[in-house]
Amino acid sequence: MDIRQLNAFWAVSRTGSITRAAAMLGYSQSAVTAQIKNLESAVRTRLFERRRDGVRLTPGGERFLPYANRLLRLSEEAVSALAPEAPLTGRMTIGASESLTTYRLPDVIRHFHAAHPDVHLMLRTFHEGPDHMMEALVRGDVDIALTHCIDPGPVGVPARRLAPEPLALVAPPDHPMAAGDAVTTDELRRTRTLIVQASCVYDTALRASLPGVRAVPPLQFGTIEAVKTAVRSGLGVALLPRVAVTEQLRTGELVELRWEPGVTISSYVLLGKEQDGSQLLSALDSLLDRVVREWHQPAAAHVPCDELG
Incomplete structure (x- = not known):
């Protein structure tokens, strides 16, 4: 060969x-x-x-x-x-969860491509949750994976925590729970919840925070954008990354309910076991270290990645 x-x-x-x-x-x-x-x-x-x-x-x-x-x-x-x-050359396939692909990775990809234009990048989006991404990494379908996991993170593959990912329980403004005080676990168990997939990390966090069986079965919509549309339509409430609903909370299309899940979620970078020493992966990992500082700063305080030390 x-x-x-x-x-x-x-x-x-x-x-x-x-x-x-x-x-x-x-x-x-x-x-x-x-x-x-x-x-x-x-x-x-x-x-x-x-x-x-x-x-x-x-x-x-x-x-x-x-x-x-x-x-x-x-x-x-x-x-x-x-x-x-x-200049660095070669190819790299990045696997990422939907929210990271949509709200976190565009700047990373843009800056990486500007620094290494001869590297061919491919992006594969996963909706099903971190377990599917880890399987793809082990199989060699992706070279590196970026995902949200419940802390303290995944097991079975080398992983590095990047940053915490705040969650928000959101509802339409006219939802009955929007006018009250803090939402209780009992109220939430009796409320229709809208989820991306049963295996997605946000529903895993919700289930971990609601011991027992939910009195109302959740509705599954497949993507975060579909879940947001369903929430705006009054079909139920949803636990999502706050970055995914920032604009809707700003405009008042959605409101954040006063409730904190019993677990925390962070973004993690996952590497295949045989990929230590790869210059491409090292370059991307270094860039992530720089860009991740911006993720939770107010927009006005963001510093262009090119100016970061």
Whole structure:
């Protein structure tokens, strides 16, 4: 096998399409197909299952993927070691929870791309919760993951805490609980709650704070934006990251109820066990250290990332 074959395998596995992989790599479709066939011949295993809507990794391809990722990363690290002053190159797939993708990562990606324009970044958003992201990290589907976890954080993968993530229990302004004092656990257990997924960390935090069975089953909406729309429509209340509802609280579309969950949530960066020493990951990790200082400052106090020491 050679690097071109591994590049083709990586691109097809990421895009699920020969056509999209060819466009990503700047090759013809026939060239990508030939590289995949040659690689399958070299490893004596069928790596992709051809389907009407594209291609999908076979079980053998799933097993081969983390090794291919490590080989490609090692190749890129070797080139960088021989030319340490040269700009960083390579590829990196970032997995992130929906709220981090929407409200925290755009500035990180913008500054990283400005500093390292030759690095090809891919972003994969997860709605299901940190466990799914950790599984993707172990499989090699993503190189680094950014997620919210209940403190003291995840187990099973190397993780570093970035910052606390304040939560807000929100409701429409005319909700009965909006006019009262602090919401009691009993009141909340008897109120319709709206959630992203049963496995998402916000519902996990809510369940941990409400011992016993909720008298009213929650409604699941799949995304934070859908949950916010449902809350505004009067369907119930929701526990969400405060950053996701800042604008709605400012305009009065939503109100924050006086209630604190019994657990705390923070953002964490997760790394695969075999990725120590990667220059790309070190560069991103360093940038996160700088940008995270801004996350909980008032907007007027924010300092451009380029000016941070």
